[in-house]
Amino acid sequence: MVRAGLSRAIVVETAARIVDEEGLTDLTMAELAKRLGIALPSLYTHVRSLEHLRSEVALSVTNELSRLMGEAIQGYAGRDAVFALARAYRSYAVAHAGRYAMAMLAQPGSADDRHQEAAMKCGLIVYGAVRGYGIAEAELTDAARFLRAGLHGFVSLEGQGGFALPQIVDVTFNAFLAGIDRALSTWSDQQENKT
Structure with missing residues (x-):
């Protein structure tokens, strides 16, 4: 599922919040997709990889x-x-x-x-x-x-x-x-x- 209105900025800010709240090791693509309420494959339309997300x-x-x-x-x-x-x-x-x-x-x-x-x-x-x-x-x-x-x-x-x-x-x-x-x-x- 693709969430309407989802942007790279929202994805990046959500990832940053995960790191602030949970710690560096808890940021995974699966956790981010879950937080955003989207299927994991949909996340890759906004970021290429975990390394790209961190960047x-x-x-x-x-x-x-x-x-x-x-x-x-x-x-x-x-x-x-x-x-x-x-x-x-x-x-x-x-x-x-x-x-x-x-x-x-x-x-x-x-x-x-x-x-x-x-x-x-x-x-x-x-x-x-x-x-x-x-x-x-x-x-x-x-x-x-x-x-x-x-x-x-x-x-x-x-x-x-x-x-x-x-x-x-x-x-x-x-x-x-x-x-x-x-x-x-x-x-x-x-x-x-x-x-």
């Missing part, structure tokens, strides 16, 4: 993160922009831990223009936030990577229950942001001292 979820996550981070930094610069971006990133990863984790594990094909475009857009938003610190253009890539790696590490640990000590995680996140701010504020000075 589509990864693309969706990248686009969602780009949109949220872009909205978060509007009207802000420097520290305020980085903090707003970081809070939006963390909020998304906490609210959608399953899809976030799956997207970070996915290896979208480098030949897929949509994935490249989404990743580039996401990267440019991070660059824009970091650029507000007055970091030299030649050093922006390293600074942006530093910020992304730190954010990803923090939210990944949080999502996996890695912060089990009684300290409130929000307090730790604020300390993390203060450290990011100190590092980015002195980024160019640190680079000059290495030469």
